[in-house]
Structure formats: structure tokens, C-alpha cells
Amino acid sequence: MTKPALPKIDPFLLWLVGTVIAASIIPARGAGATVFGILADIAIALLFFFHGAKLSREAVLAGIGNWRLHLLVLLSTYALFPLLGLIVARFSGGLLDPLLANGVLFLTLLPSTVQSSIAFTAMAGGNVAAAVCSASLSNLIGIIVTPLLVTFTMDGSGAMGASGHGSAAGLDSVRSIATQLLLPFLVGHFLRPVIGRWIDQHKAILQPIDRSSILLVVYSAFSAAVVNGIWHKVGLYDLAVLLAASALILALVMGANALAAPLARLPREDAIVLLFCGSKKSLVSGVPMAGALFAPAQVGVVVLPLMIFHQLQLFLCAWLAARFRREMTVAPAVPRPVQGEAAMLDRAGEIGLPIPEACQPGVVANLELLGRHAETLLREDRA
Template sequence: MKRLRWPSWMPIDPYIVLLLGTVGLAALFPARGVGADVASWASTAAIAFLFFLYGARLSTREAVDGLRHWRLHITVLACTFVVFPLLGLAARGLVPVMLTQPLYQGLLFLTLVPSTIQSSIAFTSIARGNVPAAICAGSFSSLVGIVVTPLLAAALLGSNSGGFSADSVVKIVLQLLVPFLAGQLTRYCGVRRGRAKRVEQGGGGRQAGGFVARHKKVLGLVDRGSILLVVYTAFSEGMTQGIWHQVSPVRLAALLVVEAAVLALMLVLTWYGGRALGFGREDRIAIQFAGSKKSLASGLPMASVLFGAHASLAVLPLMLFHQMQLMVCAVIAKRRSHDPEAAEEPAGPATGSRTAVGTGSR
């Protein structure tokens, strides 16, 4: 029997279809009463396990090796946690003409979350950019975001953002940072045991992260299933609170226009800003794709912790932006892959990207 595949000509990510289906399921059959309590508990456990897996996957050696590109990583972090939030704050002037206050809160939260990892790597690879730099930049952004995102949210969103308070910072540390560190510790212990076994057996043993690598597909399903559970719980709570009465088709259209403008501006700034800073083509590609995108995988769990019952409206801008960035960046990556500069332009002197591409691109 042939395995069914998603048609390559479809512009929509199949996972987005699942997310929208989950939203529809929550709208038709929201969890209530005991079911809501069970869904909330399961969602909390799923989020903790999700960040445990993030910690177990992140190679400390890979992160340390990537530190030699510190200028590139600082540039990406500045785009993610400085430029993006400034654009979010500037959008405050669109309330209430284009955006309602709840939609603006969601838009501002969108600008605070970390960058993506998988899609940044994929698009950088397609565009023939600095893949190792994209790996490290996305990993650093996710790691920094566990701490920086809730702190920025506390400073910029304040206590009027639907249940957000200073206690949320403590909660997110316990629910996100602690499991992440536990995953890193597990990986570190696995490295130590593997080395001891190789010494004892004269070369045997398993490499770090072996379990994660061997069960990559299964754990990938766990990743996505956890996020779907978070979405269902958040939108179920939103339905019981009647939060969808605050959104109209006109407001959603306005939100899409604003997000398109933000994405276009970030794509331009990351590309031409990288050139102004002296980065070569390969590094600029990594900066553009890592510095212009926001992570749905990190943002949804954080919103669930930070916003509680109001998370459904808070994550709506992020869900829309996520699909938009995938579609736009896919087109850009394909065009960059056919760019004549790809074979002519030397690596930028700032980071020595061609050497990096030749080593450890996995």
C-alpha cells in the first residue's frame, strides 16, 4: 500500500491544517467541567515533556562550536528580541482603528517569542546558506527565549493582558526552563556513560542523544501532538469564556495586513542589515531566515502558561504569522537557491561561513 503524501503544490503546511482542525474541534466540542480539568492537566504535562525533549535534543557541543559566529548570533538575537518587540510596540498606534486591544496583545506577544529552529535550517539549506549558523542561531534563540520572553512579556504586556502576572514568570520557569535543563542533564549524563562504556569496551557505547536520534519520528509526533493538545485546551477555554465574540472578519483581515507588513519589514531589515554589517551571502541567508521568523512550537506553550483562559486569542496572531512566514520564506529560499551570487560571492570576513558549512551541517 502506498503511503499518502501531502501534495507538493499545496501552499498550506499540513500541520497548519491540523491546527485549524483542532481549533474547529474546540469550537464544536469544547472541554468543560471535569473534561476541562483533565485537558488542562494533560496540557501542562505535555508542555513540560515538550521542553524536556528540546533540552535532550540540543547538542551542547554544537552550541559551543557555534559560538565562533558570535556576531551573527548577536545579530539574530537582536532582531528577535529587540527589533521585533519595537515593531510590536509601534503597532500600538493601530488600536482601536485597525486592531482591538486583545488582538494587539496577541500581536505584541508574537513579537516576543523566540525564532524557529527546523524551518530556519530547512530554508537556509534550500537557499544554500550557512546551515550550521542557522542551527546554532535557532537553538540559541529558543534557549534565550525561555528566560527572555516571559521577562519581556512581564515588562511590555503587564498585568492587564488577561491573567498575566509576575507569578507567571515563576510558573514558566518551573514548567519550561526546569524540564529543559533536566533534558540537558539527561543528555550530559548519557554522554558520560557513553564515554565510560567506550573506554571499558574499547570503542563501544552509544553517542549522546542516541535515544532521541533513534526515535526521532515518534518523538516528532509527540512534539506536534503536544502542541495540538495545547491548542485544544486554550481554545476550549476561550470558547467557554465567549472570547470569540470579540473578533470580527474585518479585524482578522486587518490583523493579516499588519502581520504581512511586519514580516516584509523584517525580511528587508535582516537581508540588507546583514549586508551593512559586513556579512557574506551565506551568513546573510541564515540571518534572514532565523531573524525574521517566530516559533509556533515555543510560543504556544508559553502563551498557555502566561495567558491561561485568554491564550486562545493571544496565540491567534502567532498561528497566522507562522503560516504566512512559511509560505513567504519558501518562495524566497527557492529564489535564493538560483541566485548567481551563490557560486560567485566569497564568504564574509566576519564569520568565515564557508568553513562552517563544510563542517557539521547536520
Template sequence: MGKFRLDPLMLKLIATVLLASFFPARGHFVDFFEWLTTAAIALLFFMHGAKLSKEKIIAGGGHWRLHLWVMFSTFVIFPALGMLLVWWHPLPLSTEIYTGFMYLCILPATVQSSIALTSLAGGNVAAAVCSASASSLLGVFVSPLLVGLLMNVNSDAATGNFEQIGKIMLQLLVPFIVGHISRRWIGEWVERNRKLIGQTDQASILLVVYSAFSEAVVNGIWTRVGVSTLLWIVVGSLVLLFLILAINLAAARLFGFNRADEITILFCGSKKSLANGVPMANILFPSSAVGIIVLPLMIFHQVQLMVCSMLAQRYKKSGEKLAAQSAAAGKPLVESQK
């Protein structure tokens, strides 16, 4: 069954980690890849800004109850679960891996997959666009602050200070704003070349992962991380994902959201962004620590795609059944979803 296949990005990530493991960047190549990575990240967020239209922002912006819950799930419930995981220490993992889990819990939601899965499942796409995009932007400010407040790291790591927030704004937010302003001139080209822009997104992430893992390999990451550790990270990712999905599902039904909004809450409130998390880690943490810290995020990324893809398919099938039943009964589908 195709449902359980690794997505193409994950395969590329694995290949990049292997490349960095056998051929890590050393010497002058480190400076070159650092410059190239910074430029690629700026281009990545410039393109994100150029893709987001004002119409989409306005269309989904009025659904404040949904957006408020998604932000609460992303930046309050998720970090609380991360703190519980770190305090409880239920899995035989190192402190560095638990730091990685805590880091993924404070990140903003992913944009592309949240919207794509919401659309597939029959959710409120306009609200998903607005909510996921707002989460991504808010994460530029909130995530570094949460790193400083919640993560027990050494003085050389993230402290959430103004200098680090300034670096993140310069590398992530400023290109995003410039890209959005430039949309009036390049908007049509962006719409025609979304596939090319998607490839630019992936190339940027892969560059950051290669640089991070090159440094980690030089510092002996694979002497600290074995197969059993990777399997336990998968287990931890599954537990974390099922908990947040259950909480969001219960909240959506408790607060009386309709079916379309429930879907949006599930898929926007349960994701964590690899595209934001890897570049941000590159700024917030020492280069020697980035590789092992983003490892749980990389694995969680794959787990969330697989599980949520299956969940979206279930919603799609149940939606088709509801539509058929409504058509047979002569009732509008909107009424049947409430």
C-alpha cells in the same frame, strides 16, 4: 503550485480550533486537559534538550556577530515594530488582537523551521542551529520580562514577575536541561526517532491550542472574531514579516556578512516560535484570554512559513547558479559568496 499549500501543522491547528469550537472541554475535562497539557509541554522541551548536541553548539557558537544581530532582531527590533503597530493602530482590529500581535513580537525565534529553511537556502546551518537554539533558551527569561515591560494588560495578566518566570523555568527550561543531560543515554534513540519526536512536538502544541480555544469558545471568542478580522490579521502579519525581512537583509549587507550568513540572519531573525509561544501564553495570561491572544501568532506562523519557503527556494536557485558560474570560471564558491 505546491508553494502556497498550507503546511500539515497548520491544517491540524485549524482542525483543532474547529474541534474546540464545536466540542469545547467543560467541567472535569478542563482539569484533565490542563494536567495533560502541562505534561505534554514538559515532554516537548525535554525532547528539544535531547536533540541539541554539544558539537552543534560549539560548531556555531563562535560566530558572535551573527548571533548578536539575530538576538537584537528578535528581542529589540521585533518588539519595537510591535509597539509601533499597537501605537499606530493602522488596522481595524480590537485591542485584544493588537495585544496578540505585541505578544508574538516578543517571542523567541522558532528552531526547526529556521534551521530547515537555512539549510534549504544554502546558509550557515551550524550558526543557525546555535542561534535559533540560543534564542529559544533566552526567550524563557526575556519574553516574560518583555511582556511585563511592554504590554499594557490588566493586573490578572502577565506582569513579568518572579513567580511567572519560575513557572516557565519549571515547565520549559528544567525539562530542556534534563533532556540535554540525558542525551548521553538517549541521544542515539533520539537521532533514530526524529520523526516520532516531531509528532510529539505537534501533539503538545495541538493540546495547548485545544485547551486554550476551549476556554476561549466558552468565553465567546467567535462573537468577537469574524472573517474580516482574520483577513486583517493576515495583512498585519504580512506587513510585519516584510518589514523585519527588509531590515535584516539591509543589516546583513551593511555589516558585510557573506551570503551564507545573510541567509542565516534572514531566517533566524524573522521567525517567531509557535512551539514556545503557545505554552508560554498558557502560563503568562488568564486562560480566558489565551485563545484570542495566540490567534495572531498562529496566523503569523503560517505566513512566515509560506513567505520564507518561497524566499529559501529563490536563494537555492541563485546559489545553484552561482555554483555553476564559479565552476565555469574555475573559482571556489566560497569566494563568490563573499
């Protein structure tokens, strides 16, 4: 029997933890912090440039007609998630530092992931073209919607924009994010006809660029947070509360999506897309957005809940995708060939098939041979 695969810890989590530890021990200060800040901005622009170049326009067009599915994914991402974020942040406000509670709310306002949503959808046997379209649409919309949601939900709650606080700062942040994230993304996508083939052939080389960019931003953000005393404000109790809050939000969203799929009469392939694309939040988009929306000293604290949620969603979605894959590969019940002369004659009579007496021994022998082959194949499938 094949043993169920246990979810594995994403190695990237270990790099994230290592980066946080490094920033805690040797934080960038003064001129060093300025240099790392500039490098982080360059890395993020490069990251979104490659994301745009990797986006296949053909794959998006192939799945764009499934408007009902995309609407459900967007409602889950930008309506259900924020509503739960507001409720959880409100009730956890007395348990957590207000900035950490804002971090919980902030993660619920982010777009969905792209790479992992598509990868898990493919693993589970879902509609990959629709997943590409939904995840890409979520990220494009999020560049505008997330800053606006931050402005409307956190205004007056202690959140500060990169250039101040209030609605004016929120609109400034929208422009800042459009310049830092959307512009490089669009440039990369419009250059895809020129560099797309090279990008597709070197995905394994480009993945470290993606992750290195995030690690650089995390180091810069946590350095500023450490200098401002993050570990005097955040302890094991806070981490436990953040883990519980993340698990609650994720469970409620995935449960709601699982219930919504049959109500919307989605086929299995589209239900898988809703489950994975509609329940994920992007670390890749969230970290640079936090840098543009919050003061530098706040970014490390704000993205801490996102980092916890990110690993939790990967852990659970990997387990679910593997389970769906196993369900797809379970062998259906196979009718066994009838055995023995009497059973063969009865079956032949049921279907109206005359078998001459001279042929009966040969038919019985062939049925016995087919029976042995069937048993062998079924034993190998169960192994």
C-alpha cells in the same frame, strides 16, 4: 526549463485549523477542561524535554564563535520585532479588540523557531552550525526575556498574568515558565549523552509528539476561549486585520535584515541565517508561554495572531529558501571549446602553445567532440 516551485501549505496548519474548529464545536468544559489542562502541561514538559535532548552540543559549539551574527539575530528578535509590535499594536488598537492587539504584540516578543529556521537555512545553503546556535540561543534567552518583555510592554494595557497582573505577576510568570519549560529542557539536554543516539535515530517518530503537544495545548486554550465567547468578539474583519498586520511586520523585519547583512559584511551563508533565524517566531514556545502568562480565558485570543503569523512566515520562508537553492544550482557560464582549424590555431597562438602540423587534425576532432559533449550537458542542466 525547471518551473519555480510554489510555496506549499504546511499540513500542520490544517491540523491547527481542525483543532480550532473542534474546540469551537465541542469545547472542553468543567472537569474535562481540567483534565485537558493537566494533559497539556504534561505534553509541554515532554515537548521541551525532547527539544533539550535533540540539541546537539557539538553543533552549538561549532557555531558559537560567530558572535556578530548571533548579536544581529538577537537584536532582530528581541529589539526590532518588539519595537514594530508596539507600533503596530498601538495603531491597530482602534481596529482590533485590545486582547487581539496584545496578541500581535505578544508574538513579536517570542523567541525564534528552531527546527524550521535550521531547515530553511540548510535548504538555502546557509551556515547550518550558526543557525543551530542562533536559534537555540534565542530560545534559551526567550524563556527569561519574553516574560519580562511582556511585563514591561503590556503592564497596564489589559494583559493579565496567570497569577494576577503587574510586575509581581510577571516575575511569577518567569519562575513558572522556568519550571515548566526550562527545567524539562535542561534535563533532556543533560541526558543527551544517554538518550541522544536513540533520539537522533527516531526523529520521524518524535515529530508527531511535538505537533500533538501543540495541538493539545491549542485545543485546551481555544476551548476556554470559546466558552468565554471568542467568536462573538472575532470576525472575518479581525482576521483580515491580523493578516495585514502580520504581513507588514514580517516584511519590515525581513527587509531590515536583508539590508543589515551587507552593512555588517556578513558572507552569504551568514546572511541567510540572519534572514531566517531573525525573522521567525516560535509557535512551539509561544503557546505554552501564553498559557503561563495570560489567564486561561485569554490564551486562545492571544495566540490567534501567532497562529496566523506562523503560517505566513513558513509560506514566505519556504519560497525564499527554494529560490536561494535554485540560485545555487544555476550552472555558471562555461567557455565552449573552440571549433574549426583556424580558431584552434588562433587560440594556440594566443597562449603560446605550439601544435605540430601532423597533430592538428586530431586536435580539431577532439575539440569538436568536446563541444558536442558540452552542448549535451548544458541541455540536460536546463531541462
